[in-house]
Amino acid sequence: MSILVIAEHDNSSLKQATLSVIAAAKVIGGNIDVLVAGENVAAIAEAAAKADGVNKVMVADNAVYGHFLGENLSQLIVELAEGYTHILAAAGSTGKDTMPRVAALLDVAQISDIIRVEAPDTFVRPIYAGNAIATIKSSDSVKVITVRPTGFDPVAAEGGSASVEQLDVVKDAGLSTFVSEQKAKSDRPDLASAGIVVSGGRGMQNGENFKMLEQIADLMGAAVGASRAAVDAGFVPNDMQVGQTGKIVAPQLYIAVGISGAIQHLAGMSDSKVIVAINKDEEAPIFQVADYGLVADLFEAIPKLEEELKKA
Amino acid sequence: MKVLVAVKRVVDYNVKVRVKPDNSGVDLANVKMAMNPFCEIAVEEAVRLKEKGVVNEIVVVSIGPKACQEQIRTALALGADRGIHIETDAEIQSLQVAKLLKAVADKEQPNLVILGKQAIDSDNNQTGQMLAALAGMSQGTFASEIVIDGDKVNVTREVDGGMMTVSLTLPAVVTTDLRLNEPRYASLPNIMKAKKKPLESISPADLGVDVTPRLTIVKVEAPASRQAGIKVADVAELVNKLKNEAKVI
């Protein structure tokens, strides 16, 4: 078997999710190559070459890939696809955008968000917001897959010594162009891979109050997340949404503050190791999944939590 | 311009589904069904474009059993003009859905196709991108804003880290995210009017599409369930437990 892993990065660093995708590739078994497509990505290619288990890194460094437009990336991947039995990417916004397009161009099905590999043609993935877990077998010659990073412990970032090959393949589909972006800058850890996540819901009442959560997050080195209700209300940016249709997280510690625990929210965080819920309604469904529940008004509990954490 | 909107009949988002005892799938008998929430957002967006005078015809299409006509009628009541039902009782997977929609798009020649970014049953997030690939169209996935600008459409997308705006050449495929709009409810008079709007029923064979699935479901299981833990009395006890029992801080 021969596996092509599409590196996830932002033109400045290799995302940890890529290491989880390589881990999934290792379970499938066989030769593992990595494609780094982007703009000014030499350092990322070097980082990918050091990851454990990688044979070869291919680099497509060109402005046409700089914004990860699915129309262009999919053509590049299809061009490279021959000889590979599996093509894998992280189930982040780039992978979700590009991989179905790759699959359709290859006339194969795509398998989304796998959390386990049972066999080289059989994979496990959640459906119905995680209320059911399906085992799926593919009869296609090439398996095009997105991997849920929380399902696979990342391989070591150091220790490998893959060869690096520069590609001279420039695919511009000419269908779309980048206009602008607004990226939230934050010094906090990446939500998707943080060891601790503190999330706020509608109970936070406004964006200003999220500062309270940021303060406790900073004391613990945590990322800050949110429920859909908090995002919809404009308290925080959209990319902080945790859940079925937002980010999937599985940190060591997840603290849900003023979040009721709708199934769509639970779908994004119920694989966390330890869950804490702070909610004033003792009937809130979030308590059914919480290891430690505190029935309290968050506006009293959070300042106290900050005090306690400062003592430490 | 003309917009094609695809809608899927799925289990209502409030329903917590159960796995069948024989692990063949989830139990959908006597479960409330509805239009996929992301598809509602797609219909709403098309209707708003029509209200702005940018769009003059909205064609809505759904694939599945007879009962899907309910969801098509809902879309018609919300403001779509005409419905196409591709009737089949077989399980149709994303690639085959995309091929069926491609066949419809070939016939209808829409300038814009709007779909939900994902269906809340299969949670695949694939169909729009596959349709765009098959039809050679541009794609604006996870849209939170759509602005038509001559022969282009500017789509603002919800991506990791924030938002990205892209300019797409029409015809284009757009998939909706949650923040694109807040769908309206159909009014009673409009529900009545929708009953008279044209709804054509065809089969996958009429479109010449092979819908044989490529993926087999081996089994469907219930997720590992989490046990509720304990209630702590106060913040001091919480911090103590996290430090000394769970050892996570």
Ligand SMILES: Cc1cc2nc3c(=O)[nH]c(=O)nc-3n(C[C@H](O)[C@H](O)[C@H](O)COP(=O)(O)OP(=O)(O)OC[C@H]3O[C@@H](n4cnc5c(N)ncnc54)[C@H](O)[C@@H]3O)c2cc1C
């Ligand atoms: C298609 C679709 C996709 C969705 N995807 C997602 C998703 O990805 N992620 C997601 O999160 N949701 C998602 N949802 C929405 C989901 O169904 C819920 O509506 C949402 O999660 C509720 O957010 P919440 O818990 O913050 O708000 P609410 O349900 O309103 O809960 C607020 C909670 O705060 C508590 N509270 C209020 N004030 C205080 C206080 N002072 N102190 C302590 N507690 C307080 C209340 O007791 C309550 O339990 C989706 C819905 C749909 C239809």
